[in-house]
Amino acid sequence: xxxxxxxxxxxxxxxxxxxxxxxxxxxxxxxxxxxxxxxxxxxxxxxxxxxxxxxxxxxxxxxxxxxxxxxxxxxxxxxxxxxxxxxxxxxxxxxxxxxxxxxxxxxxxxxxxxxxxxxxxxxxxxxxxxxxxxxxxxxxxxxxxxxxxxxxxxxxxxxxxxxxxxxxxxxxxxxxxxxxxxxxxxxxxxxxxxxxxxxxxxxxxxxxxxxxxxxxxxxxxxxxxxxxxxxxxxxxxxxxxxxxxxxxxxxxxxxxxxxxxxxxxxxxxxxxxxxx
Amino acid sequence: xxxxxxxxxxxxxxxxxxxxxxxxxxxxxxxxxxxxxxxxxxxxxxxxxxxxxxxxxxxxxxxxxxxxxxxxxxxxxxxxxxxxxxxxxxxxxxxxxxxxxxxxxxxxxxxxxxxxxxxxxxxxxxxxxxxxxxxxxxxxxxxxxxxxxxxxxxxxxxxxxxxxxxxxxxxxxxxxxxxxxxxxxxxxxxxxxxxxxxxxxxxxxxxxxxxxxxxxxxxxxxxxxxxxxxxxxxxxxxxxxxxxxxxxxxxxxxxxxxxxxxxxxxxxxxxxxxxx
Numbered sequence: 001x002x003x004x005x006x007x008x009x010x011x012x013x014x015x016x017x018x019x020x021x022x023x024x025x026x027x028x029x030x031x032x033x034x035x036x037x038x039x040x041x042x043x044x045x046x047x048x049x050x051x052x053x054x055x056x057x058x059x060x061x062x063x064x065x066x067x068x069x070x071x072x073x074x075x076x077x078x079x080x081x082x083x084x085x086x087x088x089x090x091x092x093x094x095x096x097x098x099x100x101x102x103x104x105x106x107x108x109x110x111x112x113x114x115x116x117x118x119x120x121x122x123x124x125x126x127x128x129x130x131x132x133x134x135x136x137x138x139x140x141x142x143x144x145x146x147x148x149x150x151x152x153x154x155x156x157x158x159x160x161x162x163x164x165x166x167x168x169x170x171x172x173x174x175x176x177x178x179x180x181x182x183x184x185x186x187x188x189x190x191x192x193x194x195x196x197x198x199x200x201x202x203x204x205x206x207x208x209x210x211x212x213x214x215x216x217x218x219x220x221x222x223x224x225x226x227x228x229x230x231x232x233x234x235x236x237x238x239x240x241x242x243x244x245x246x247x248x249x250x251x252x253x254x255x256x257x258x259x260x261x262x263x264x265x266x267x268x269x270x271x272x273x274x275x276x
Numbered sequence: 277x278x279x280x281x282x283x284x285x286x287x288x289x290x291x292x293x294x295x296x297x298x299x300x301x302x303x304x305x306x307x308x309x310x311x312x313x314x315x316x317x318x319x320x321x322x323x324x325x326x327x328x329x330x331x332x333x334x335x336x337x338x339x340x341x342x343x344x345x346x347x348x349x350x351x352x353x354x355x356x357x358x359x360x361x362x363x364x365x366x367x368x369x370x371x372x373x374x375x376x377x378x379x380x381x382x383x384x385x386x387x388x389x390x391x392x393x394x395x396x397x398x399x400x401x402x403x404x405x406x407x408x409x410x411x412x413x414x415x416x417x418x419x420x421x422x423x424x425x426x427x428x429x430x431x432x433x434x435x436x437x438x439x440x441x442x443x444x445x446x447x448x449x450x451x452x453x454x455x456x457x458x459x460x461x462x463x464x465x466x467x468x469x470x471x472x473x474x475x476x477x478x479x480x481x482x483x484x485x486x487x488x489x490x491x492x493x494x495x496x497x498x499x500x501x502x503x504x505x506x507x508x509x510x511x512x513x514x515x516x517x518x519x520x521x522x523x524x525x526x527x528x529x530x531x532x533x534x535x536x537x538x539x540x541x542x543x544x545x546x547x548x549x550x551x552x
Contacts, residue, residue: 183481190466191478202467205459207483207509233483 060168071242161213336444347518437489
């Protein structure tokens with residue numbers, strides 16, 4: 001099984017976007033003019049994690065997401081075979097508007113591609129899930145420093161002893177991302193992220209990592225470790241790697257995701273997330 | 277200096293009120309029919325901490341509260357000399373509607389009385405501050421167990437190394453109340469109490485007590501210690517004892533408070549607190 005590397009993989013550290021808006025960024029991606037990661041592209045816009053599955057598995061995956069909304073906040077689901085997602089963008093083509101895709105067969109990565117047109121099938125269903133770029137933007141706007149952003153690292157992610165609620169072939173442990181902060185900032189961060197359930201919402205844990213089955217914070221399962229100062233506590237959020245890991249473990253005949261850091265840029269605005 | 281004993285002093289553990297509503301409870305108190313503490317009386321109603329000061333000090337005390345809203349959430353301030361507080365109850369008489377008052381001169385308690393009529397002066401200004409009964413009711417309603425309530429004890433309170441923002445003669449350390457809970461409940465409790473800033477709002481700290489200058493949780497400065505389970509963290513809220521302690525330390529010529537646990541019952545409903 002190929003390991004997922006992380007939902008965001010790169011922090012939202014770009015402050016000036018080269019594109020006027022989300023639609024312009026998608027057009028540049030579609031034409032091949034932009035092949036890089038999407039961190040900070042159209043920064044006021046919501047970006048999404050991608051999960052494409054055959055229709056035969058889609059209903060169970062949707063039920064899995066519905067039962068596990070913190071790791072799997074669904075922003076939109078397509079009609080079977082449809083490449084559009086009108087809820088997320090008027091001109092959006094899911095087969096071309098993500099800079100890099102990963103194709104998995106039976107849980108093994110078989111290709112990384114920049115266009116799904118040749119692979120498209122009439123039974124594919126697309127799920128777009130909320131991602132931590134948006135809630136990290138909200139934390140930064142609230143004045144809460146994020147160490148991995150300051151250090152230019154990927155956020156630290158860990159498998160936990162918390163089991164997700166299973167649905168059909170989809171089951172497995174909750175994966176969390178961890179951000180160290182002072183208690184005062186943690187209290188603030190709970191309030192800020194509780195307002196955005198569409199992008200993971202409030203933390204699932206804080207303090208002693210052993211209580212959720214994390215043996216060593218210095219050894220994340222995904223991403224990079226970060227230092228925790230003596231006056232800080234680790235704060236843990238449900239992570240979008242959870243559905244990726246769960247989907248891989250189910251070894252579906254076909255499964256397509258975004259490549260880490262190469263997300264779908266939607267027309268939704270971060271500022272509207274509390275009201276979705 | 278007489279030590280304040282605590283804002284609530286008794287937990288909201290009465291489930292059936294002997295009175296139909298807040299006005300009926302106040303009438304029973306006024307007539308002398310009810311002399312006990314007010315915990316659980318008219319349980320859906322907001323109860324308030326009382327602080328009565330001469331007009332010469334009132335402006336500075338109000339500025340102190342304005343600068344320290346978490347320990348000092350002001351629900352209402354009277355006109356000088358006025359015994360009514362129309363914002364908190366149509367027929368309310370502040371000199372008779374609290375079951376027991378404490379009278380302090382130069383920071384020393386000189387009397388505990390059940391009626392202020394004989395002591396009333398035209399220059400007295402009444403402050404009613406939000407109290408933790410209301411937010412504890414919100415926590416219990418959210419399914420968060422409170423150990424001191426379960427054990428029938430007073431909440432544990434501690435002086436901290438956090439200084440309040442001074443105003444005139446009013447200055448001193450923040451006093452906090454502590455409630456142990458699991459991390460999941462702490463995350464929930466932040467969200468529940470953040471919605472009610474009028475009754476202390478979100479916690480000021482959680483986790484390591486040493487970071488806010490508390491040496492030993494087993495030795496509270498006020499109230500009773502409670503056990504903390506291995507899977508729990510201490511969560512600290514700003515406490516209404518803060519303004520009491522600060523006012524005593526300022527040694528005003530005259531100062532009148534409620535007796536611990538004997539609060540003012542207002543017509544405000546707990547359910548309206550998020551919208552005040």
